[in-house]
Every structure is written in structure tokens, then in C-alpha cells.
Amino acid sequence: MLKESFVTKHYKLAKERYAAVGVDTDKVLQDLQNIKISLHCWQGDDVAGFMHPGQALTGGISVSGNYPGKATNPTELRADLDEALSLIPGKHKVNLHAIYTDTDEKVDLDTIEPRHFSSWVQWAKEHGLGLDFNPTLFSHPMSESGFTLSSPDKTVRDFWIEHCKRSRKISEYFGKELGQQCVNNIWIPDGMKDNPIDKMAPRERLKEALDEILSEKIDQKYTIEAVEGKLFGTGVESYTVGSHEFYMLYALTHDLLWTIDAGHFHPTEDVSDKFSAYLLFGKGLMLHVSRPVRWDSDHVVIMNDELIRITRTLVRENLLDKVNIGLDFFDATINRIAAWVIGARNTLKAIMIGMLAPIDELKKAELEFDFTKRLALTEELKSFPFGAVWDYFCLKNNVPVGEDWLEEVRKYENRILPERQVDQTAH
Numbered sequence: 001m002l003k004e005s006f007v008t009k010h011y012k013l014a015k016e017r018y019a020a021v022g023v024d025t026d027k028v029l030q031d032l033q034n035i036k037i038s039l040h041c042w043q044g045d046d047v048a049g050f051m052h053p054g055q056a057l058t059g060g061i062s063v064s065g066n067y068p069g070k071a072t073n074p075t076e077l078r079a080d081l082d083e084a085l086s087l088i089p090g091k092h093k094v095n096l097h098a099i100y101t102d103t104d105e106k107v108d109l110d111t112i113e114p115r116h117f118s119s120w121v122q123w124a125k126e127h128g129l130g131l132d133f134n135p136t137l138f139s140h141p142m143s144e145s146g147f148t149l150s151s152p153d154k155t156v157r158d159f160w161i162e163h164c165k166r167s168r169k170i171s172e173y174f175g176k177e178l179g180q181q182c183v184n185n186i187w188i189p190d191g192m193k194d195n196p197i198d199k200m201a202p203r204e205r206l207k208e209a210l211d212e213i214l215s216e217k218i219d220q221k222y223t224i225e226a227v228e229g230k231l232f233g234t235g236v237e238s239y240t241v242g243s244h245e246f247y248m249l250y251a252l253t254h255d256l257l258w259t260i261d262a263g264h265f266h267p268t269e270d271v272s273d274k275f276s277a278y279l280l281f282g283k284g285l286m287l288h289v290s291r292p293v294r295w296d297s298d299h300v301v302i303m304n305d306e307l308i309r310i311t312r313t314l315v316r317e318n319l320l321d322k323v324n325i326g327l328d329f330f331d332a333t334i335n336r337i338a339a340w341v342i343g344a345r346n347t348l349k350a351i352m353i354g355m356l357a358p359i360d361e362l363k364k365a366e367l368e369f370d371f372t373k374r375l376a377l378t379e380e381l382k383s384f385p386f387g388a389v390w391d392y393f394c395l396k397n398n399v400p401v402g403e404d405w406l407e408e409v410r411k412y413e414n415r416i417l418p419e420r421q422v423d424q425t426a427h
């Protein structure tokens with residue numbers, strides 16, 4: 001374990017080094033303190049949820065691995081989230097899916113109500129957390145055809161419209177109870193494995209369904225819809241009804257958020273390039289920070305160039321108050337709590353790295369066509385002592401510095417998870 005005096009001494013040196021290029025590290029730490037990351041609950045149980053135990057994961061997404069000890073009920077999931085959040089500096093949000101109900105009642109997606117999530121609200125209040133929400137339009141008999149809101153079958157469409165309407169009410173409830181806006185993110189898996197004859201009709205049906213879902217006005221102070229497109233999913237390689245262009249334009253014309261999931265584009269696309277293009281016209285974005293490896297594989301977020309490009313863009317272009325940042329990955333080959341901690345700490349650290357730069361000076365150099373200075377300075381910054389600033393941020397937030405958090409996860413794993421293994425085999 002690093003001594004407090006060691007971390008402080010190193011921070012002082014780093015502060016001096018950054019001051020030499022006009023960067024105020026104390027101000028950066030203040031700004032970083034205000035950043036909220038929405039932690040996706042579904043990393044804790046491999047996107048299973050608690051509504052329909054044993055239901056297979058469908059919708060063209062999949063989780064690989066079978067690491068022992070996954071959460072099997074809301075109490076366990078909240079305990080795991082508590083553990084993860086205790087290792088992540090700052091105050092954050094938790095992102096729930098509709099299948100994460102906490103109730104003894106027999107309830108389905110078209111009958112859920114706010115009260116089925118009251119324990120989550122209670123918990124969020126106790127921990128000073130915000131909540132986000134997602135209707136779940138997959139892993140259900142009504143999505144078996146591969147179509148939900150765009151289905152040609154009216155019974156199927158109506159089921160999902162009802163579910164999405166109810167999800168809005170749950171989001172509104174979260175927003176009212178917690179005093180902060182809840183983002184209600186709609187993603188549907190609809191699409192076709194092979195070439196369709198008609199790409200227009202499913203999109204017309206999706207548009208009509210969304211119009212119907214949103215027909216009741218709800219105060220955006222409490223909740224706002226975000227709509228998430230995708231290039232393709234497994235089994236729907238030829239056509240995705242909710243494509244990027246569809247949702248970008250829907251969000252723009254309906255005063256909503258457009259969700260950009262870093263794993264949902266062609267692997268060579270730079271998603272950070274889309275922020276300024278959209279935000280010149282649109283209200284805001286929901287960002288799903290993920291890591292696609294060759295495709296939408298939902299790997300745990302690491303500190304790679306893609307992540308840095310995303311966070312640097314958010315900082316340099318002053319977009320942090322227009323972009324809601326959430327995580328979206330699911331890996332069961334490693335400890336699930338560690339997965340949250342690694343992804344969240346990396347995202348925060350990458351935002352901090354974006355902030356640790358003489359941005360005004362770099363913008364001035366660019367305006368003056370001094371591309372030599374721009375390149376020289378940005379390259380030098382890559383070896384500045386940002387690690388010492390991060391360690392100090394962790395220390396100030398009373399969370400473990402450096403790799404010490406892993407020891408905490410191991411202790412939790414040894415104390416808590418074996419009991420679950422017994423339970424899981426017993427069922």
C-alpha cells in the first residue's frame with residue numbers, strides 16, 4: 001500500500017510540472033469530482049435480470065465466461081454494486097434494465113410499475129446515487145420473432161409499446177424521487193439475418209410505435225428518452241431497423257438524446273468525431289462506453305486510444321454537460337466487480353487526462369496554423385505525470401490508490417462469493 005505522504009509528495013511534483021504548461025491540477029480535480037458515470041447493473045449478473053429466472057439472453061448480444069459468484073437477486077446485486085462503488089472515486093449513477101425488478105409479485109414487462117423498483121430507489125437515496133433506466137426489449141417470448149416495436153404483428157407491437165410506456169413512468173418516478181434526471185434508453189434488437197425486400201415498412205412501424213410511446217408529455221426535468229442505434233447484432237447481420245441514421249434523426253426531431261454506443265459502429269469509425277457533428281444540432285447524447293474487439297463484443301473498457309479520443313473530445317469541446325456517460329460491457333470471464341471497477345476507473349482517469357492539457361493554448365496554436373506546436377505539445381503531454389494526479393484524486397476520495405483496490409475485491413470475493421456458489425449449485 002502506498003503511504004499517504006508518498007502520494008501527496010508525488011502530487012505536488014506533478015502539480016508543478018503541469019503548472020509549467022499552464023495547467024491547474026487542483027482545478028482539474030475539482031472538475032473531475034463533478035463527473036458522473038452511470039454504472040450498468042447488467043455487468044453484475046450477465047444481463048439475466050430477476051424477472052424471469054432461467055430465461056436465455058437473446059437479442060443478438062451475448063456474454064462469454066462463467067466466473068463464479070454472479071448476483072442472483074437484487075440484494076446480492078446491490079451488495080456487489082456497493083463494493084464496486086466503494087472502489088471508484090466520486091458520486092455516480094446506476095443504470096437499471098426493466099428486468100431488474102425487486103418484488104415477490106408475478107409481474108411481466110407489460111405490467112411493471114414504479115413500486116416494483118422502490119427498493120432500488122431506497123438504496124439509491126441512501127447512497128446519494130442517481131438512477132438511469134432501460135426498457136428491456138429482448139430475452140422474452142414476445143421478442144422471439146426477432147421483432148419488437150417494428151413487428152408486423154400488432155399484438156407484439158402493442159405489448160412492447162405498453163412496456164415502453166411503463167418504463168417512462170418508472171424513469172419519471174426515479175427522477176422525481178432522486179432529484180436528478182433519469183435517462184430512459186431505448187434499444188431494440190429488431191433486424192434481419194438476410195437481405196430484406198422492404199426496409200422502409202419496419203422503420204415506419206418503429207417510428208409510429210415511438211410516437212405512440214412518447215405521446216404523453218413527461219417533464220424532462222425528471223426523465224428524458226435516449227434512442228440507441230446499432231450497425232448490426234448477431235443474427236441480424238443484413239438489416240437493423242433501428243440504425244444510427246434512423247435514431248439520430250428521430251432524436252433530433254423529437255428533442256431527445258441520441259445514444260452513441262462505442263461498440264455499435266464499424267470498427268474503423270472514430271465515434272468521438274460524431275459528438276460535435278450531432279451536438280451542433282441536437283439536445284444531447286447518451287454515451288455507452290464500451291470496447292468492441294473486431295465487433296460489438298462488449299469487452300471491459302481499457303485505457304486505449306479509442307477511450308482517450310472519446311474523453312479528450314468531451315473535454316476539449318466542452319461537451320461534458322451535454323453528454324451522459326454510461327458504461328456498457330458484459331464480461332463473465334473475470335470477476336464481475338473488478339470489471340465494473342476497471343471500466344469506471346479507466347473512464348474517469350481518461351477524462352482526467354483530457355482535462356490535464358493547456359486546451360486554450362492548443363486551440364490558439366491551431367487557429368494560428370501552428371500545427372508544429374500543436375503536435376509537439378500533445379506528444380509531450382503523453383509522458384506527463386498524470387498517474388500522480390489520479391492517485392491523489394483517489395486518496396482525496398477515500399478509495400484505494402493504484403492496484404490496492406484489487407486486494408479489496410479479492411477479500412470480498414473470498415468472503416461473499418463462495419456462499420453464492422453453494423446456492424447456485426443447490427438451485
Ligand SMILES: C[C@H](O)[C@H](O)[C@@H](O)C(=O)CO
Nearest residue numbers: 042047061134187261328
Ligand atoms: C443490455 C443493453 O441494453 C445493451 O447493451 C444495449 O445498450 C446495447 O448496446 C445492445 O447492443
Ligand SMILES: [Mn+2]
Nearest residue numbers: 228261288328
Ligand atoms: Mn449500448
